[in-house]
Amino acid sequence: MSAQSPPSPGRDDVLDLTRELLRIDTINPPGNEREAAEVALAYARSHGLDGDLQPLGDSRANLRLVLRGEGEQAPIMYCGHLDTVPLGTAPWTRPPHAAEVEEDGVLWGRGAVDMKGGLAAMLVGLTTLARTGTRPPGDVHLLATAGEEVDCAGARAARDAGLLEGVGGLVIAEPTDLDLVVAHKGALFLEFVTRGRAAHGSMPDQGVNAITHMTTLLDRLSALDLGSATDPLLGGPTASVGTVQGGSVVNIVPDRCTAQVDLRSVPGVDHAVLLQRIERMLSELALTVPDFDARMTVTGDYAAVGTDPGEPLVRTAREVLAGVLGRPPGTSGVSYFSDASILQPGTGLPTVLCGPGDPNLAHQTDERVHVDDLRRAAEFFTLLPLAPRS
Ligand SMILES: [Zn+2]
Structure with a gap:
């Protein structure tokens, strides 16, 4: 990393990408995540970052991207899911796939919180590094999965294909209100x-x-x-x-x-x-x-997932996040499970969950997220790979 100021995402990068993903219906079942995976891949390629799809039937796919680093630090994997839960039976105040933004900076839509906002923030983090030619001290992978909301089918396929081999840490952008979650049931x-x-x-x-x-x-x-x-x-x-x-x-x-x-x-x-x-x-x-x-x-x-809060990945994430938020982040556990239940067991991988959005709005009618939280998350995911983990 140069002595100049650190790379920073464009002001509306994460908002624009989240809106694009929200307009694609990936309600699961049936999922139909392939179109969203293709949009994300095209976005990555337009910023000089390459990857590929892992097809899971006609209309479903995982996406895997890799940003090459230039040091000895173990690779980390960013992970987020492409699918969403159904809309529920109650009427929505705003249409759930229109990605409307209120004047006070709130973005509405199914998946805004869980978790297209978090996924977009991770992708913007990586493309910001790629676009500015910034080489982190180790590789950074991004895995966007299909199927998390029903049976974690995408995470299972990624694990079985060996996509986690050599990875030394896992970061999942499930909604945590930008807390660091180090354990889930x-x-x-x-x-x-x-x-x-x-x-x-x-x-x-x-x-x-x-x-x-x-x-x-x-x-x-x-x-x-x-x-x-x-x-x-x-x-x-x-x-x-x-x-x-x-x-x-x-x-x-x-x-x-x-x-x-x-x-x-x-x-x-x-x-x-x-x-x-x-x-x-x-x-x-x-x-x-x-x-x-x-x-x-x-x-x-x-499986339940837990990581010692003293792990280097957690400590580093806490420091970087504190710099972004201007205060120390909370450290907590949650009762929901995530793709980490499939990806982490047997690997000993240090795992943290951190993403924008109030977890209480996940799976709810009128799901929505503060745009400023999306921006903070994108900044966090840009800076995290650059920090030495020790
Ligand atoms: Zn989720």
């Missing part, structure tokens, strides 16, 4: 099915009641040790029964019941160990409860 979504035997409701002893067995199962599950780990930022693991369905009419003993359970884990809870514990519980019930028949299916598996 994991999730394990489970579906249980109990089977019984139908009989006339007046003769329940002739049948096997699948709902009764499900009640026994859920009671036992709620008493199960989910792992003793508690996290200073996240608290302990939780379990919530989301759905129960069983029976058809009042006077037939139900022969089938299903339930979906949402387990949230914290760093230190191994999902494989937790699943073994639940399988063992089901085996014990089968041995002790007459005619007990239950099956479990894992419908979602997202």
Whole structure:
């Protein structure tokens, strides 16, 4: 980096790019992220930064960009997702794909917060460095994923293709109100099915009641040790029964019941160990409860992620962000999960989440972000790769 003033994004770069991305409908399902990935790639190329798409079917793709550095510092990866959640049923004050800007500097649209604003800020950070010929002391990758809002399909494909090889740190621009988030919970979504035997409701002893067995199962599950780990930022693991369905009419003993359970884990809870514990519980019930028949299916598996706040990546991010904000940033944990649940486990990669926008507005009607926060984020993502991490 030269002795001159550090590179800085153009005043409206991040606003213009965010608006362009907001006008492309990437509601997931079905996603259709390819068009947004192509727009982002064309933008990168117009500023001298190259990359490629990782196709995921006809209308879906990840985007990967690389800015080459010239030092020994381990590469970092910027990551953001291209898809958004659906619009919900309540009417919007502003059209959700028009990217309208209010005079007081608020940008409206589905994805403004979660997380086209953050993704655009990362991209502007890299193109600002490329455009000004600035070479950071290590490579910087950008991965824009498809599918995060449903099953993290894009992150899984990127991981399986080895796109993280050699990377030494992960920064994800999920909305954190420009706090540094160093931990988030994991999730394990489970579906249980109990089977019984139908009989006339007046003769329940002739049948096997699948709902009764499900009640026994859920009671036992709620008493199960989910792992003793508690996290200073996240608290302990939780379990919530989301759905129960069983029976058809009042006077037939139900022969089938299903339930979906949402387990949230914290760093230190191994999902494989937790699943073994639940399988063992089901085996014990089968041995002790007459005619007990239950099956479990894992419908979602997202690991908890935690990074020591003393890690060089976190310390450096804190210093750079403090300079941008003019105050020390907060350090926190969040209960939602991210692509880091797929990208980080097994790698030991230091991981931070930091992005513009109020996380409480994510997934909401009238999602919107302050343009000044987009600008601060773009400045942060321009300067972070230039700071030595030690
Ligand atoms: Zn998100």
